[in-house]
Amino acid sequence: xxxxxxxxxxxxxxxxxxxxxxxxxxxxxxxxxxxxxxxxxxxxxxxxxxxxxxxxxxxxxxxxxxxxxxxxxxxxxxxxxxxxxxxxxxxxxxxxxxxxxxxxxxxxxxxxxxxxxxxxxxxxxxxxxxxxxxxxxxxxxxxxxxxxxxx
Amino acid sequence: xxxxxxxxxxxxxxxxxxxxxxxxxxxxxxxxxxxxxxxxxxxxxxxxxxxxxxxxxxxxxxxxxxxxxxxxxxxxxxxxxxxxxxxxxxxxxxxxxxxxxxxxxxxxxxxxxxxxxxxxxxxxxxxxxxxxxxxxxxxxxxxxxxxxxxxxxxxxxxxxxxxxxxxxxxxxxxxxxxxxxxxxxxxxxxxxxxxxxxxxxxxxxxxxxxxxxxxxxxxxxxxxxxxxxxxxxxxxxxxxxxxxxxxxxxxxxxxxxxxxxxxxxxxxxxxxxxxxxxxxxxxxxxxxxxxxxxxxxxxxxxxxxxxxxxxxxxxxxxxxxxxxxxxxxxxxxxxxxxxxxxxxxxxxxxxxxxxxxxxxxxxxxxxxxxxxxxxxxxxxxxxxxxxxxxxxxxxxxxxxxxxxxxxxxxxxxxxxxxxxxxxxxxxxxxxxxxxxxxxxxxxxxxxxxxxxxxxxxxxxxxxxxxxxxxxxxxxxxxxxxxxxxxxxxxxxxxxxxxxxxxxxxxxxxxxxxxxxxxxxxxxxxxxxxxxxxxxxxxxxxxxxxxxxxxxxxxxxxxxxxxxxxxxxxxxxxxxxxxxxxxxxxxxxxxxxxxxxxxxxxxxxxxxxxxxxxxxxxxxxxxxxxxxxxxxxxxxxxxxxxxxxxxxxxxxxxxxxxxxxxxxxxxxxxxxxxxxxxxxxxxxxxxxxxxxxxxxxxxxxxxxxxxxxxxxxxxxxxxxxxxxxxxxxxxxxxxxxxxx
Numbered sequence: 010x011x012x013x014x015x016x017x018x019x020x021x022x023x024x025x026x027x028x029x030x031x032x033x034x035x036x037x038x039x040x041x042x043x044x045x046x047x048x049x050x051x052x053x054x055x056x057x058x059x060x061x062x063x064x065x066x067x068x069x070x071x072x073x074x075x076x077x078x079x080x081x082x083x084x085x086x087x088x089x090x091x092x093x094x095x096x097x098x099x100x101x102x103x104x105x106x107x108x109x110x111x112x113x114x115x116x117x118x119x120x121x122x123x124x125x126x127x128x129x130x131x132x133x134x135x136x137x138x139x140x141x142x143x144x145x146x147x148x149x150x151x152x153x154x155x156x157x158x159x160x
Numbered sequence: 161x162x163x164x165x166x167x168x169x170x171x172x173x174x175x176x177x178x179x180x181x182x183x184x185x186x187x188x189x190x191x192x193x194x195x196x197x198x199x200x201x202x203x204x205x206x207x208x209x210x211x212x213x214x215x216x217x218x219x220x221x222x223x224x225x226x227x228x229x230x231x232x233x234x235x236x237x238x239x240x241x242x243x244x245x246x247x248x249x250x251x252x253x254x255x256x257x258x259x260x261x262x263x264x265x266x267x268x269x270x271x272x273x274x275x276x277x278x279x280x281x282x283x284x285x286x287x288x289x290x291x292x293x294x295x296x297x298x299x300x301x302x303x304x305x306x307x308x309x310x311x312x313x314x315x316x317x318x319x320x321x322x323x324x325x326x327x328x329x330x331x332x333x334x335x336x337x338x339x340x341x342x343x344x345x346x347x348x349x350x351x352x353x354x355x356x357x358x359x360x361x362x363x364x365x366x367x368x369x370x371x372x373x374x375x376x377x378x379x380x381x382x383x384x385x386x387x388x389x390x391x392x393x394x395x396x397x398x399x400x401x402x403x404x405x406x407x408x409x410x411x412x413x414x415x416x417x418x419x420x421x422x423x424x425x426x427x428x429x430x431x432x433x434x435x436x437x438x439x440x441x442x443x444x445x446x447x448x449x450x451x452x453x454x455x456x457x458x459x460x461x462x463x464x465x466x467x468x469x470x471x472x473x474x475x476x477x478x479x480x481x482x483x484x485x486x487x488x489x490x491x492x493x494x495x496x497x498x499x500x501x502x503x504x505x506x507x508x509x510x511x512x513x514x515x516x517x518x519x520x521x522x523x524x525x526x527x528x529x530x531x532x533x534x535x536x537x538x539x540x541x542x543x544x545x546x547x548x549x550x551x552x553x554x555x556x557x558x559x560x561x562x563x564x565x566x567x568x569x570x571x572x573x574x575x576x577x578x579x580x581x582x583x584x585x586x587x588x589x590x591x592x593x594x595x596x597x598x599x600x601x602x603x604x605x606x607x608x609x610x611x612x613x614x615x616x617x618x619x620x621x622x623x624x625x626x627x628x629x630x631x632x633x634x635x636x637x638x639x640x641x642x643x644x645x646x647x648x649x650x651x652x653x654x655x656x657x658x659x660x661x662x663x664x665x666x667x668x669x670x671x672x673x674x675x676x677x678x679x680x681x682x683x684x685x686x687x688x689x690x691x692x693x694x695x696x697x698x699x700x701x702x703x704x705x706x707x708x709x710x711x712x713x714x715x716x717x718x719x720x721x722x723x724x725x726x727x728x729x730x731x732x733x734x735x736x737x738x739x740x741x742x743x744x745x746x747x748x749x750x751x752x753x754x755x756x757x758x759x760x761x762x763x764x765x766x767x768x769x770x771x772x773x774x775x776x777x778x779x780x781x782x783x784x785x786x787x788x789x790x791x792x793x794x795x796x797x798x799x800x801x802x803x804x805x806x807x808x809x810x811x812x813x814x815x816x817x818x819x820x821x822x823x824x825x826x827x828x829x830x831x832x833x834x835x836x837x838x839x840x841x842x843x844x845x846x847x848x849x850x851x852x853x854x855x856x857x858x859x860x861x862x863x864x865x866x867x868x869x870x871x872x873x874x875x876x877x878x879x880x881x882x883x884x885x886x887x888x889x890x891x892x893x894x895x896x897x898x899x
Contacts, residue, residue: 025879026419028292029439037394037438042386043379045568052832083379090378098377099369102798105806106232107376108383108517108568137841140832141519142569143232144792144809146840159209 012086014075017085027073032056034072035082043083043111054139057084057112057119064119075105083111086118094118097156105143108117117153126157196790208338210297211347213243215291219333220321222249225259227266227275228282229540230372231516231570232806233861235282237370242287242795245363246294246355249334250321250800256371261542261562272652273569274824276575280859284310287857292350299348304341305332314616320362358793358854365852367798372566381684385599387523393422394438395588395598397444399430401826402456403686407431411451415444424448425591432584436593437598445601449893459684460825468616468822469508472637475679476618477506483635483677486656487665489675495631499622502631505708506618507547507701507888511611511639511820513829514690515837519605520569520581524549524588525595534588537582538567540575544646548579549586572689577646580608583645597634597796603830610688611820613639613660614681617701621709622673628707629724632671633662636698637679641687663695663866666702668731669724678889685822691810692865695760700815700887701858702754703870707877717755718744718872722869731764733851736787738766741847742786751783754875762858763791767808767867769844771875775898777893780816782844782872787864789848792855803860808846811868813838819888857880865888866875 011022016039023034030049035041035058044067045054051069059081066100086092088139090099096112104110113136120127120135127135132153141149209218212831215223224243226766228235240256243249259266265272270285298318305323305694306313309330312718317324346563358365376382399407410431413426420440425432431448435441475481486896493888496502522537533553539545543565550557567574575582580599589596600608615638622631642650642660650657657678690696710720718739725731734758738744742753757766770784794800817836829835873884 025437025439033438036386037388040380040386040388042382045383045517046385046519046599047834050602050831050833053517086378090374095377099373100371102367102370102539102802104232104373104376105234105802106382106517106567106569107372110376111379114377133841137839140517140837140838140839142571142810144806144812144843145836145841146809146838147332147805147846149840 010075012072014078022140025072027071029072030068030069031058031070031072031075031080033038033065035080041082041084042097047109052140053109054116055109055112057115057139059119062122064116077141079096083115086114092118093156093160094121094152097152097159101148101156102154103145103148103152105145107141109141113141113149117149117156120153121157121160125160127153129154139159164314171408185630188591190711200458208341208343210343213293214247216296216338218335220250220253220333221255221845222247222253222334223255223323224779225266227259227268227286229277229542229564229567231277231538231540231567231574233803234370234796235277236372237368237696238795239286240282241368242283243290243294243364244249245361246291247298248318248320248362249548251363253321253719258564261546263543267543273812274541276541276543277538278572278575279694282863284859288894291355294690295350296347297321299350300341300343301334301337303348304337305340305365306339308332308340311619322417346698353635364795365793365797367796370799381566382520383524383568384468384538384555385518385521385568387565387597388563389523389525389595392523392597393434393436393592394402394441395432395434395585395596396441397427397432397584397588397598397604398445398448398452398453399604400458401607402454402458402460403684406457407455408453408455411449414451415447416522418443418447422592425588427587427592429546432588434596435586442601455659458825460822461684463683463685463822463825465511465822466512469510469616472614472616473508475633476616479681483679485675486636486661486678487674487676492631492633494632495634496620496622499631500550500625501623501627502620503709503712504618504620505658505705506616506885507704508617509615509697509700509890510570511554511614511685511822512690512818513572513606513609513611513820513835514569514573514688514815515835516567516571517880519600519602520574521584521597521599521816522585523595523597524582525584526590527612528593533586534561534563534899535582535586536563536565538565538574539582540567541579541581542578544575545579545582548577550581552586553590559799571691572693576610576688577648584672591812602832604833606829606831607827607885608686609820609827610645611622611839612690612696613687614683615639615643615660615686615697617697619701619705621705627713630672632674633803634667634676635679636661636664636676637681638697639687640680640682641689644686645688659693661698663698663758663760664702668728668757670727671724684825690885691807691862692814695758695866696811696869697812699758700869700873701867703758704873704883704885707754707870707874708883711877721755721757725757730790730853731759734764734766734790737849737851738768738788739788741788741849742768742770742784744768752875752879754871756874757872758860758866760863760866763860763863765867767871769871769875771872771879771893773876773879778874778894778898779877780889780894782812783815784847785844785868785871786847787849787865787867788851789860790851790853791854791858791860791863793857794852795857800850800860802846803847804864807864808868809843811865814865814888815869815872816888817890819890820889
């Protein structure tokens with residue numbers, strides 16, 4: 010039976026088995042490939058999306074759990090990469106390989122929504138859910154601070 | 161910014177091009193002599209081809225081929241930027257296209273002409289050729305402008321993308337010239353002295369936004385894992401836990417019973433499954449993992465890395481066991497017995513895993529007759545990614561089209577001669593008769609990992625009567641890398657294993673008698689270059705031993721390095737500046753500093769770590785890290801900083817927590833819970849200073865990684881007097897050293 014939900018403001022539906030991780034439905038079913046597969050175990054944060062406005066690891070969410078809910082992916086964060094975080098990410102030249110950065114940005118967007126002026130320590134605590142193997146952490150902190158300042 | 165990366169691929173027959181281009185060397189002459197070929201290459205690039213590297217469209221768009229693969233290190237921007245500099249191109253009009261896989265034109269001079277991005281040598285190796293190529297095209301544009309305007313060539317100059325005749329005030333844009341230009345048969349000769357002086361650079365040394373970054377903040381950047389083809393199936397492969405082992409039996413009926421599974425495929429080295437959906441493929445994978453039995457072929461069965469390392473250590477200490485001389489200056493064998501005093505120490509390093517964020521994957525499509533294939537993959541080596549599938553299919557290399565995408569990290573893992581993860585997709589696609597995307601899970605990526613080798617290092621130092629270090633002996637017992645990772649390269653390089661051994665000497669320091677011996681082991685464990693390669697283990701050993709010598713002699717480790725670098729002004733400047741930045745002489749409550757210096761293939765660095773230690777738990781924390789780097793001329797200075805920060809974080813994980821262990825030949829770890837890489841709350845604040853010199857550019861992509869373990873270990877010694885001689889410094893090891 011199809012599961013209906015909303016993705017980036019549009020109606021979506023999948024007939025994947027109920028236990029299928031949301032990640033695979035987003036990536037391979039809906040072809041929104043900005044959300045990444047990193048570990049499949051909720052340890053790296055590359056798959057971070059928003060569900061009803063709060064961050065979640067999409068590899069840990071079964072698709073049955075999101076029936077009727079609203080999912081936002083990196084593609085839906087802003088229409089034209091104009092979110093203050095996306096602008097700050099470019100201004101600070103954050104990405105290297107870039108693979109984790111969708112998840113990093115979605116995670117940071119969740120932080121700024123709850124706490125528009127986070128301290129450095131709050132940023133570090135919140136963002137430590139997300140691994141960046143290129144070690145761009147210092148620039149991520151700067152970019153979140155910049156986005157908070159310029160938003 | 162209007163420049164962008166073409167995400168579409170060149171879409172004409174490479175076979176045709178390769179035939180036309182023939183076997184010329186890396187030279188602009190190819191461009192001009194093979195004009196027809198160049199025109200073909202440029203047809204998709206848009207505009208007229210001035211060479212296989214550059215074409216210019218009437219609207220002024222300049223398309224430049226990028227011969228380096230992009231894994232986050234920035235070469236996709238840096239290399240075209242170098243060419244654009246000498247071309248005097250308007251960077252905002254530059255479009256960058258990944259070069260097609262034609263070794264003869266685009267191959268990396270530092271790797272025998274194969275297209276391969278590794279060793280942090282893309283800028284170093286391509287710098288001079290690309291400058292010349294750019295200058296040659298600029299010259300052709302000027303010659304054509306001179307003819308058109310009826311003025312002597314020497315009255316013409318260029319501004320970005322414009323030829324200017326100052327006398328008359330006339331200007332011709334590059335796009336306009338391209339529309340009428342006659343391209344000569346022979347490339348104009350450009351002598352090195354005709355290239356721009358660094359003071360005239362408009363692009364080199366100035367920071368530009370890396371071309372692929374915009375796609376990395378909005379989710380549009382394409383990695384191979386994102387590729388989707390019409391009719392594509394999903395594959396998983398469960399590899400034998402041990403190299404050389406083969407599948408025996410598995411629960412085939414149970415796998416086939418899973419909804420969506422199309423078929424299973426027995427491969428020489430593992431069991432593959434093809435399914436309609438990724439979730440069906442992963443469910444099938446799980447059943448195979450739980451049911452597979454393997455033949456006992458292969459070398460590593462029974463190998464235990466803890467016991468293996470003990471055996472390595474015993475060999476290292478046993479001077480009766482001869483090694484091969486890897487590096488030699490002076491005459492250690494004659495001088496060591498004469499030394500007034502000697503010291504020795506043993507250092508150990510564990511296997512380590514790359515942990516690139518994008519698990520390995522590839523997409524392949526094979527023709528129904530099996531006589532041609534197309535692959536999409538994130539590879540550091542497009543050449544080997546073409547060669548290995550061709551070999552696996554038994555077809556000619558030019559029958560395989562390779563589309564190399566952005567990589568979600570590389571770190572050395574993505575370029576083995578056998579292209580393991582690419583061949584998976586090719587073999588399943590052939591069997592399925594449809595395109596297949598094979599994705600490794602993180603567990604597959606760890607279990608099939610190819611690691612930084614296990615190694616033991618026995619070091620001896622000899623001193624003259626004044627206490628001066630004059631003799632240095634380093635016996636390195638390590639698991640072979642190059643013969644496994646790239647046997648072709650191993651043979652071509654005279655059976656030398658640079659990936660294992662690089663950095664074992666004291667480059668940069670003045671020590672007259674040095675001998676580094678290689679004592680080879682072959683455990684059968686899969687190995688590969690890993691960011692920092694041999695320097696990681698070797699510099700941990702050498703920079704720690706230097707520190708031990710200083711402490712035993714009761715002198716400041718900075719002072720000892722000062723003496724050793726007395727004849728090396730670049731190195732001296734680096735340690736002095738780093739010491740100044742860190743305020744080296746200041747004591748700090750509950751914290752301590754440790755220093756390391758490296759000459760890494762011509763790039764020199766100094767690093768200082770400020771650490772604290774929880775003596776109860778054995779946990780080390782790095783709070784600050786100061787680093788000075790001299791890479792000659794920095795092509796993209798902010799990227800030098802970014803790569804150095806990145807290398808420090810990478811080195812931090814290897815120093816403190818990252819450790820692969822092998823039991824009965826198989827990998828024990830599985831995912832980020834038992835292979836811990838640094839998170840944001842574990843990294844120090846990093847203070848990087850790029851010391852600019854006019855020396856030719858050298859590498860930056862990994863050079864700081866090997867600084868970290870010795871800097872931290874030396875700081876622990878400064879704080880506690882205890883010496884950490886086994887990396888990584890896990891809490892258990894720290895507590896043992898403190899006891």
